[in-house]
Amino acid sequence: MGLCLTAGVLLAAMVFPFVGGLGLASNRAADQVDQTSGDLAKGELPLVTTITDMNGEPIAYLYDQYRVPLESAQISDTMKAAILAIEDKRFYTHQGVDWQGIARAAAKAGVDGGATQGASTLTQQYVKNYMAFVLGADNEQEAWEKATEATIGRKMREARVALQLEQQMTKEEILTGYLNIVPLGNQTYGVGAAAKAYFKTTADKLTVPQAALLAAIANRPSSLNPGANPERALERRNTVIDKMRENGAFGADETEAKKKADEYKAEPLGVTDDLQILPKGCVGAGDGPIYGFFCSYLLDYLQASGITKKQLQRGGLTIKTTMDPVATKAAKQSxxxxxxxxxNGIANVMSIVEPGKDRHRVRALVASRDYGNNADLGQVARPVPAEVLPFGPGSVNKVFTAAAAMEKGITGIDREIPVPKVHHSRVYPNGGSAWKVENAGNGYAEKMSLTQALATSPNTGFVILQEKTGLNEVVDMGYRLGMRETLATHNRGAEPLKSDGSNGPSQGDWTKQNNAGSYTLGPGATSVLELANVAATIVSGGTWCPPTPVEKVTDRYGKDIPLKEKPCEQAVNTELANSLAQGLSHDTTGSGTAADAARAAGWNRPTIGKTGTTEEHKSVAFMAATMQYAGAVMTYADGNRPEVICANPIRFCPGSNSGVYGGQVAAPTWFNAMKVIHEGKDPIPLPPAAPRYK
Incomplete structure (x- = not known):
C-alpha cells in the first residue's frame, strides 16, 4: 500500500507540471483553461429572465435552467455541512485537487486506456458542472458526456482549472458557486431553486433532512429523483445524514449525535406533492390563456430587435413590457x-395600442380563444392578434383611399363624392370587361360628403375615388399609415416574404402589378395589430411608430440593454391626420355603421372609427380610437373550412344572404372593452380639421 501511495504521489508530481505541454497539447488549450477559470471566478451562471407587465408585476419567465442565485449568507450552514459530508469532507484542507485520485486515474489509463478511477474534490466538481451546464448549456447531454469523459486529458484539464480557481477564489466562494450550479432534478439548478421546488422554502431555512436530500441527489438527480425513486432517495439521504454525524455536524458527543441522526433519518422525505417549478414560457405566462398572445409577440419583437434567444433563455434579463393587465382582461372578456x-371555426381577436408622438405602446393583445397547445380546448399558440391573418378587414381600407385622395387635393371631408348604385369600372377591368361594383345595400344618396361616406361605407364611391387618386398612391398610403408587415407578406397571403423575394411578390407589389382595384374594399390578409396602429397614427397627428411591447430591458446587473427599434416617422402631415380624424368621427354616431353598437354600450366619447366586412362575410373588422387608446377587432373564420359567418348567435351559415357585418360582433367587442379601459378618464376632443382638407 505504501508503495502504491508513493507511486501515485510521484506520478502526480511528474505528470502535472507537464499539463500545459502534454495534457492540454497547446498554448491554445492552456488559454482555454485560463479563460474557464476566469469565467468561473466571475460566477456568471445561466439565470431566469423575468417578463413583467407595465406595473412591474411578473407575467412570464424564460429559462434553460431554473436557478435562484444566492450569496453565501443565504445558504444555511446545514446545507453546506451536508454537501461537504457526502462530497468532500477535506474541502477546507486541500488545494483543489485529489492527487491520489488523479494518480489512480493515470495508472488505470496506462492499463486499459480509461480514466474512471478517482474521486473529485468539490472544486473539481464545480469545474465539471460549469463545463457541462454553463459552457455546454446549448446541449447539456453532450456537454455532460464531454465533461465526464473517462480520459486522463480531461482529468488533467479539470485539475488545472481547479488549482487556478483555488488561487482566485476563497473556499467559501467556491462552495457557494458549487451550490448555485449543481443540478438537482426537475429542471432545478442550485439549492435556491431546489429548496423552493421541493420544500416551498428558502435555502437559509433548510432543515437537516431537507438539506441531506438535496445533497443526496446532487449530480445524480435522475437516478435519485425523490418522486420517481423515493426509496433510493431516502436511502441515499440517510447515508448523507450518517456522513454528517461522522463529520461532527451534530456535535462531539457521539451518543447525542447518533440520537439526532436517528431522529432525522426517521423523518419522511417531505417533498411537496406539487413541485413549485417556476412556470416557463408563454404557455405558462401569468394568466396564460390571456397573457400568452402578448408574450408570444414580445419574444418575436425582442429577437427582431437584437435580443438573442440565448440572452432570453440564460441572461437573467428583466423585461418590463407595455402590457396593461386591466386593458388585457377587459379586452379578453369582451x-x-x-x-x-x-x-367551431370562428375566432375574435383584438389589439390595443396607446397613441403618442414618441412611442406607440401595445397595451393588449387578446383573442376569444385561449393561448395554449390544446386545440381540442380551442387553444392556439401563435400571436394571432399581431400576426398577418389570411382574411381581410373589408371596408376599413377605405380609410387609405380617403387619406390619399385628401393628400392629393381630390377631395376633402366636407366635399361631396359621387355614390351611384352601380359602378362599372374600366380602370380595373375584370377578365377584360368592366368590373361591376355595387353597394352592400340600398338607401344611399347619389352624392354625399366624404365624412358621410366614411360613416356609411358605400363601395361605389370609394372605388371611383381610388380611380381618381391612383391605386399605387392608395396602397402606399396604407403602408405609410401602418400596414407595413401586412403589405410585405407573400402575394395576398399571410406567409412572410422571403428575404430574397423568391416567394413574392409581396401583397403590396401584387396589388399594384395586377391593378387590383378591390384593394379599397379590403379583401387581402391583415394584421389586427397594424390596424390598431393605423388608428394610433391618425390620432397621433400622423406620427407612425412601431407598435412596441417593450418599455425597457435590463441585464442581470440592472444595466439597460438598448433595442434596435425602428424610429418614429411623420407618415402624413399633422393637418391631414387631424382632418382625417374628423372625417372618421361620425361612424359611431347617427347613421354610422358602428352607431348601433356604440349606443348599446352607452358609448359617447369623441371617437374615430371604421367598420369593414369582406364580400363573402368570412371576416369583419372594426378599427377605432379615442385620443387615449386605439384598437382594432377582427372576427374571422379560423378553421380549415371557412364559411359565411352570421350573427345573433355567432355561427357559420353557408349560403346565407345575411352574413355578419363589421358593426356586429367586432364593433361591440371594441366598445365593451374600451368602456372599461376608459373608466375614470376624461373625454378628450378630437383635433379640429384644417380648412384645406375640408
Whole structure:
C-alpha cells in the first residue's frame, strides 16, 4: 500500500507540471483553461429572465435552467455541512485537487486506456458542472458526456482549472458557486431553486433532512429523483445524514449525535406533492390563456430587435413590457363574450395600442380563444392578434383611399363624392370587361360628403375615388399609415416574404402589378395589430411608430440593454391626420355603421372609427380610437373550412344572404372593452380639421 501511495504521489508530481505541454497539447488549450477559470471566478451562471407587465408585476419567465442565485449568507450552514459530508469532507484542507485520485486515474489509463478511477474534490466538481451546464448549456447531454469523459486529458484539464480557481477564489466562494450550479432534478439548478421546488422554502431555512436530500441527489438527480425513486432517495439521504454525524455536524458527543441522526433519518422525505417549478414560457405566462398572445409577440419583437434567444433563455434579463393587465382582461372578456372560446371555426381577436408622438405602446393583445397547445380546448399558440391573418378587414381600407385622395387635393371631408348604385369600372377591368361594383345595400344618396361616406361605407364611391387618386398612391398610403408587415407578406397571403423575394411578390407589389382595384374594399390578409396602429397614427397627428411591447430591458446587473427599434416617422402631415380624424368621427354616431353598437354600450366619447366586412362575410373588422387608446377587432373564420359567418348567435351559415357585418360582433367587442379601459378618464376632443382638407 505504501508503495502504491508513493507511486501515485510521484506520478502526480511528474505528470502535472507537464499539463500545459502534454495534457492540454497547446498554448491554445492552456488559454482555454485560463479563460474557464476566469469565467468561473466571475460566477456568471445561466439565470431566469423575468417578463413583467407595465406595473412591474411578473407575467412570464424564460429559462434553460431554473436557478435562484444566492450569496453565501443565504445558504444555511446545514446545507453546506451536508454537501461537504457526502462530497468532500477535506474541502477546507486541500488545494483543489485529489492527487491520489488523479494518480489512480493515470495508472488505470496506462492499463486499459480509461480514466474512471478517482474521486473529485468539490472544486473539481464545480469545474465539471460549469463545463457541462454553463459552457455546454446549448446541449447539456453532450456537454455532460464531454465533461465526464473517462480520459486522463480531461482529468488533467479539470485539475488545472481547479488549482487556478483555488488561487482566485476563497473556499467559501467556491462552495457557494458549487451550490448555485449543481443540478438537482426537475429542471432545478442550485439549492435556491431546489429548496423552493421541493420544500416551498428558502435555502437559509433548510432543515437537516431537507438539506441531506438535496445533497443526496446532487449530480445524480435522475437516478435519485425523490418522486420517481423515493426509496433510493431516502436511502441515499440517510447515508448523507450518517456522513454528517461522522463529520461532527451534530456535535462531539457521539451518543447525542447518533440520537439526532436517528431522529432525522426517521423523518419522511417531505417533498411537496406539487413541485413549485417556476412556470416557463408563454404557455405558462401569468394568466396564460390571456397573457400568452402578448408574450408570444414580445419574444418575436425582442429577437427582431437584437435580443438573442440565448440572452432570453440564460441572461437573467428583466423585461418590463407595455402590457396593461386591466386593458388585457377587459379586452379578453369582451372578445370571448361575443365569440365563445370553443366556437367551431370562428375566432375574435383584438389589439390595443396607446397613441403618442414618441412611442406607440401595445397595451393588449387578446383573442376569444385561449393561448395554449390544446386545440381540442380551442387553444392556439401563435400571436394571432399581431400576426398577418389570411382574411381581410373589408371596408376599413377605405380609410387609405380617403387619406390619399385628401393628400392629393381630390377631395376633402366636407366635399361631396359621387355614390351611384352601380359602378362599372374600366380602370380595373375584370377578365377584360368592366368590373361591376355595387353597394352592400340600398338607401344611399347619389352624392354625399366624404365624412358621410366614411360613416356609411358605400363601395361605389370609394372605388371611383381610388380611380381618381391612383391605386399605387392608395396602397402606399396604407403602408405609410401602418400596414407595413401586412403589405410585405407573400402575394395576398399571410406567409412572410422571403428575404430574397423568391416567394413574392409581396401583397403590396401584387396589388399594384395586377391593378387590383378591390384593394379599397379590403379583401387581402391583415394584421389586427397594424390596424390598431393605423388608428394610433391618425390620432397621433400622423406620427407612425412601431407598435412596441417593450418599455425597457435590463441585464442581470440592472444595466439597460438598448433595442434596435425602428424610429418614429411623420407618415402624413399633422393637418391631414387631424382632418382625417374628423372625417372618421361620425361612424359611431347617427347613421354610422358602428352607431348601433356604440349606443348599446352607452358609448359617447369623441371617437374615430371604421367598420369593414369582406364580400363573402368570412371576416369583419372594426378599427377605432379615442385620443387615449386605439384598437382594432377582427372576427374571422379560423378553421380549415371557412364559411359565411352570421350573427345573433355567432355561427357559420353557408349560403346565407345575411352574413355578419363589421358593426356586429367586432364593433361591440371594441366598445365593451374600451368602456372599461376608459373608466375614470376624461373625454378628450378630437383635433379640429384644417380648412384645406375640408
Amino acid at each position: 372578445a370571448e363574450q361575443q365569440v365563445p372560446k370553443k366556437q
